[in-house]
Amino acid sequence: MYRHVYSFIILILAATLLGACGAGDKGPAETALKAAEEAINTAKVEAGKYMPDQAKSLESGLAAVREKLNKGDYKAVLSEAPALTSKAQEVASAAAAKKAELSKSWEGLSSGMPRVVEAIKSRVDILSQSKKLPAGMSAETLAQAKAGLNEITQQWTAATEASKGGNLMDAVAKASSVKVKAAEVLTLLKMPVPEALKS
């Protein structure tokens, strides 16, 4: 009989001790979660623009860890929140690198493409004044080149607007399509395609 009573008391003590330990983890778990939140909020500023998928992944990770905190799973929070903080810092660095890369691309495109467009426009203007087109060029080809030039001009304006609006990703994407179209039009006009438009 005493043996059962002792066992019961030991069980109660063990459960209390475990509970006390768990409650002791709450504060550190909250601190770890707060650190992760801060790191993610910092990373989101640029990651949202340049690495949207990674930013979403961080958000969903944070929501999952917060849920664990609410359920009292402090040990899981203590294990996962620091990993989330590290991940947020990695994403922030990667987003900064991506921004720098896009800025460099845009810088090159914005200084180079207007000259390409100007060369196309000049040739189209001159050919439009010609009474007879050069050998191997039909009126249809010139019409295609004119249409292409209109498209290029519109897309370039959109790219510039995107850049002014701070959307470098969109600006570079639009400028890249301008590059492709410009190479097509230059070929139609039998003009040399600059190296930058070949890649």
Place this chain on the structure above:
Amino acid sequence: MADKKNPDPWAIPDIGPDTGEKQSESGADAFDATQWHEVKKGETLWKIAEQYYGDGNLYPKIFDANRDILKDPNRINIGQKLRIP
């Protein structure tokens, strides 16, 4: 002597030192879309305009684009590199 509007189509390019030669594309930036034409024996601005534009009457376009090295549309030198606008 032909006038500017109708340069002598038979004008033979001068043979001599090409002091006004333009830089070729080599070494130019990657976005340079300039088209160059190297003058060959027997060519005139008229013929060059005809080659690129289909219409020799448009030779002033080439002359204007190369005023830094051309003083007279009737005088072009073999080996000169002309910008074709």
